[in-house]
Amino acid sequence: MLDTDTFTTPDGRTIGGTVMDLRNITLRFGGVEAIKDISFDIREGEIRAIIGPNGAGKSSMLNVISGFYVPQEGEVWYRGKPRPQMKPYEVAQQGIARTFQNIALFEGMSVLDNVMCGRLGHMNTNILSQAIWWGKAAKEETENRAVVERVIDFLEIQAIRKTPVGRLPYGLKKRVELARALAAQPSLLLLDEPMAGMNVEEKEDMSRFILDVNDEFGTTIALIEHDMGVVMDLSDRVVVMDYGRKIGDGTPDEVRNNQDVIDAYLGVAHD
Numbered sequence: 001m002l003d004t005d006t007f008t009t010p011d012g013r014t015i016g017g018t019v020m021d022l023r024n025i026t027l028r029f030g031g032v033e034a035i036k037d038i039s040f041d042i043r044e045g046e047i048r049a050i051i052g053p054n055g056a057g058k059s060s061m062l063n064v065i066s067g068f069y070v071p072q073e074g075e076v077w078y079r080g081k082p083r084p085q086m087k088p089y090e091v092a093q094q095g096i097a098r099t100f101q102n103i104a105l106f107e108g109m110s111v112l113d114n115v116m117c118g119r120l121g122h123m124n125t126n127i128l129s130q131a132i133w134w135g136k137a138a139k140e141e142t143e144n145r146a147v148v149e150r151v152i153d154f155l156e157i158q159a160i161r162k163t164p165v166g167r168l169p170y171g172l173k174k175r176v177e178l179a180r181a182l183a184a185q186p187s188l189l190l191l192d193e194p195m196a197g198m199n200v201e202e203k204e205d206m207s208r209f210i211l212d213v214n215d216e217f218g219t220t221i222a223l224i225e226h227d228m229g230v231v232m233d234l235s236d237r238v239v240v241m242d243y244g245r246k247i248g249d250g251t252p253d254e255v256r257n258n259q260d261v262i263d264a265y266l267g268v269a270h271d
């Protein structure tokens with residue numbers, strides 16, 4: 001049974017029922033068990049962080065959530081159904097979009113064109129129908145353009161819309177990547193280390209944008225992040241991984257006071 005109850009967080013935010021339920025997930029690469037029998041859920045409207053020391057299995061877990069990796073054991077339930085193996089475009093059609101740890105943009109293309117790429121999954125007309133029914137294609141183009149312009153305004157990147165991405169500083173590239181993911185109008189947004197490599201000011205901007213996306217569009221967000229201050233400020237609930245296992249799961253306060261988590265971060269030896 002999936003939990004459909006809503007609850008209110010300590011800071012007064014309402015979190016909905018389960019969107020994704022990860023059940024007893026085990027993922028192996030040859031002899032390496034990157035994820036060992038982990039279960040947790042992601043609920044409608046929340047910001048859910050996955051944290052843990054290097055090599056804990058966070059990226060592997062994000063790739064399971066995104067459908068890129070299929071675990072050898074366990075099930076991923078998405079919106080009330082077990083999710084079969086999917087191609088990347090099918091994941092996008094299910095309303096899931098992501099950003100990457102190492103920025104994955106087309107450096108020679110403008111910001112606008114990169115963000116337009118986020119609409120590819122929403123383009124239904126093919127070349128033939130564009131040729132015989134130009135009106136439909138034109139309408140679709142106008143709609144896609146309107147969504148992209150809204151995202152560009154929202155993330156305050158109007159001034160660089162024509163600039164080739166390769167010329168932008170790192171923090172802005174990360175913001176363009178977020179824009180491209182948002183252009184897909186996802187209901188579940190996955191962020192892989194959104195603050196990595198940023199200075200303090202860039203991190204503050206990115207934190208504000210993540211909170212605004214969640215607040216204004218109601219987008220559910222799952223993220224991996226190394227900066228503990230950022231994670232604790234942004235997240236409603238945090239899963240903590242260590243050596244492929246889940247060692248903590250709860251509100252930032254619960255996780256902060258969890259002895260296993262404290263030990264993992266202090267590097268206490270395992271039995």
Ligand SMILES: Nc1ncnc2c1ncn2[C@@H]1O[C@H](COP(=O)(O)OP(=O)(O)OP(=O)(O)O)[C@@H](O)[C@H]1O
Pocket residue numbers: 029032033034052053054055056057058059060061
């Ligand atoms: N494609 C792969 N092939 C083989 N082993 C892998 C692969 N991806 C991850 N691993 C191994 O799985 C384990 C977990 O790696 P993962 O990248 O998921 O951890 P992480 O918590 O994201 O680490 P980091 O914080 O350093 O990015 C590591 O031992 C890693 O070497």
